Amino acid sequence: MSLGTPLTLLLILLTLAATCGGTAGPTAAPATPPALLIVLGNEPLDDQTPTVDMIARVTLAVKYQQQHPGTLLLFTGGATAGKVSEAAMMWHLAQSQGVAESSVRLEKKANSTRQNAEFTAPMVQAMVPAPRPIYIVSKADHLNWALPLFQAYPVFKDAQPLACAMDRQASIDQMQEYLRQHDNPRVRERLQKMEAEIKGVD
Secondary structure, eight states, X not given: OOOOOHHHHHHHHHXXXXXXXXXXXXXXXXXXXXXXXXXXXXXXXXXXXXXXXXHHHHHHHHHHHHHSXXXXXXXXXXXXXXXXXXXXXXXXXXXXXXXXXXXXXXXXXXXXXXXXXXXHHHHHXXXXXXXXXXXXXXXXXXXXXXXXXXXXXGGGTTOEEEEXXXXXXXXXXXXXXXHHHOOOHHHHHHHHXXXXXXXXXX
């Protein structure tokens, strides 16, 4: 018995597929969790002049993102030398190196490393899918005591350090050069503490 024309046969097959619950096509693959780099701010010399230390941190984060597409960058730091937050200043540095705004998150209130951890923890907790791995970016001697502050929060328990190459003398040289052109008591005091090798000053 003939089933009719090819068009009729096609209609019959489509009807049977719908009736019998035919497949709806390939299932979407689950989203791959992105890596996350939390870049800790560093007090700028003024609200337009980042330190060489801040630049080194941002440059390392951008390089990592270039090598690992999809990585998110979270810049953390409040306004510590004027009206511009450290986070915003780092974002401008990253943007100048080609980073897309869609891959950046900003935390603009923290005024200490302890607050960097406290204020970024809920931001990361809310991210879906949860980012993995998570790196904390700063210079090595900062990370030695900063990382435990982060790991005290469950969301950061597996966070890892990512240290930028930073020469203390480079920071001193930058401040000395800056003070030749600017009368800034805050930077002068900071330089004196660095030259005296007072721990925790950068």
